[in-house]
Amino acid sequence: MLIHEMPMDVYRNAEGVSASDLKNMQRSPAYARLRPSVKSDALEWGTAVHTAVLEPETLTNRYRIDPMSPKGGYPAGWRNSNDYKTQRGQLLAEPGVLGLMTAVEFDALERIAENVATNEIGAKLHDLAGTRESSLFVTDSEFNTRRKCRPDWLIPSARMIVDVKTAQDWRPQAFARACYRYGYHMMAAYYIDTFALDWTVEVEHYVFLVVASDAPHEVAAYTLDRDSVEQGR
Numbered sequence: 001m002l003i004h005e006m007p008m009d010v011y012r013n014a015e016g017v018s019a020s021d022l023k024n025m026q027r028s029p030a031y032a033r034l035r036p037s038v039k040s041d042a043l044e045w046g047t048a049v050h051t052a053v054l055e056p057e058t059l060t061n062r063y064r065i066d067p068m069s070p071k072g073g074y075p076a077g078w079r080n081s082n083d084y085k086t087q088r089g090q091l092l093a094e095p096g097v098l099g100l101m102t103a104v105e106f107d108a109l110e111r112i113a114e115n116v117a118t119n120e121i122g123a124k125l126h127d128l129a130g131t132r133e134s135s136l137f138v139t140d141s142e143f144n145t146r147r148k149c150r151p152d153w154l155i156p157s158a159r160m161i162v163d164v165k166t167a168q169d170w171r172p173q174a175f176a177r178a179c180y181r182y183g184y185h186m187m188a189a190y191y192i193d194t195f196a197l198d199w200t201v202e203v204e205h206y207v208f209l210v211v212a213s214d215a216p217h218e219v220a221a222y223t224l225d226r227d228s229v230e231q232g233r
Contacts (some may be wrong), residue, residue: 001136001137001138001198002134002135002136002198002200002201003134003135003136003137004131004134005134006134006135008047008133008150011135011148011150014135014137014148015146015148016137016146016147016148017145017146017147017148018147018148018149018150018190019149019183019186019187019190019191020035020187021035022186022190023182023183023186023187026183044099045105045166046166047098047099048063048098048099048101048105048109049109049112049164049166049211050133050152050164051063051098051109052109052110052112052113052116053112053113053116053122053152053164053209053211054132054133054152054153054164055132056113056116056117059106059109059110059113061096061097062096062097062098062099063097063098063099063100063101063106063109064091064092064094064097064099064100064101065100065101065102065103065106066088066100066101066102067083067084067087067088067091067100068103069084074102088100108215108217111215111216111217112211112217112219115211115216115217115218115219116209116211116219119219119220119221121207121209121221122209122219122221125153125155125162125207125209125221128155128157128158129155129157130153130154130155130156130157130162131153131154131156132152132153132154133150133151133152133153134150134151134154135148135149135150136148136149136150136151136194136195136198138194138197138198139197140194140197147190147194147197148194149190149191149194149195151163151191152164153209154201154203156201156202158205159201159202159203159204159205160203160204160205160206160207161188161191161192161195161203161205161206161207162207162208162209163184163187163188163191163206163207163208163209164209164211165178165184165208165209165210165211166210166211166212166213167210167211167212167213168212168213168214169212170210170211170212170218170219170220171220172220172222175208175210175220175222179208179224179228183232184208184224184232185224185228185229185231185232186232186233187232188206188224188228188229188232189229189230189232189233190232190233191203191206192204192206192229193233205223206223206224206229207221207222207223208221208222208223208224209221210222
């Protein structure tokens with residue numbers, strides 16, 4: 001069953017085994033159980049980058065500039081002050097606001113959105129009709145379990161999933177090493193196989209849209225060869 005517009009926190013808490021669960025199980029079951037409830041600055045930034053790439057038109061609605069001191073910037077102690085906490089609370093209480101970014105971070109998000117729009121592959125992907133962050137739940141009778149996955153960008157007409165990644169080094173050889181290190185090839189295989197169990201959408205292609213973590217935030221697109229996907233499987 002493919003569900004559109006399911007909130008991320010609902011998806012994370014829903015029953016089902018995800019690719020991330022399997023990756024975390026390589027360390028230990030306890031670690032895999034802990035991870036869905038853990039939040040970090042890196043995770044929040046990754047969510048913001050996904051917004052910039054997949055839904056750039058919503059950036060100004062979802063994020064606000066973190067309140068600065070009347071003297072400018074964020075001097076020591078400012079974020080512990082009552083004035084800051086009051087302003088922060090007011091901004092986060094606005095409907096639809098997901099978080100706060102510094103002016104520098106917000107500029108970076110806008111640059112990322114521009115780079116994707118002007119990238120040859122990124123521009124073409126935006127022109128294809130698809131769904132962003134839909135959630136798939138399907139029963140795996142072979143292993144008697146419920147699978148789940150949430151592709152960043154699903155393009156049924158092209159039988160394609162696009163996975164947005166940030167990387168310290170976006171170049172081909174470095175990203176190939178990152179695929180192995182972080183198990184991206186395993187995730188690709190899991191997503192392809194999970195969709196194979198659902199008759200509504202067929203997926204054959206898994207594309208990584210990679211954004212460099214630091215300025216000038218270069219963009220590149222890669223696919224995995226069949227051997228890599230099979231190794232991940």
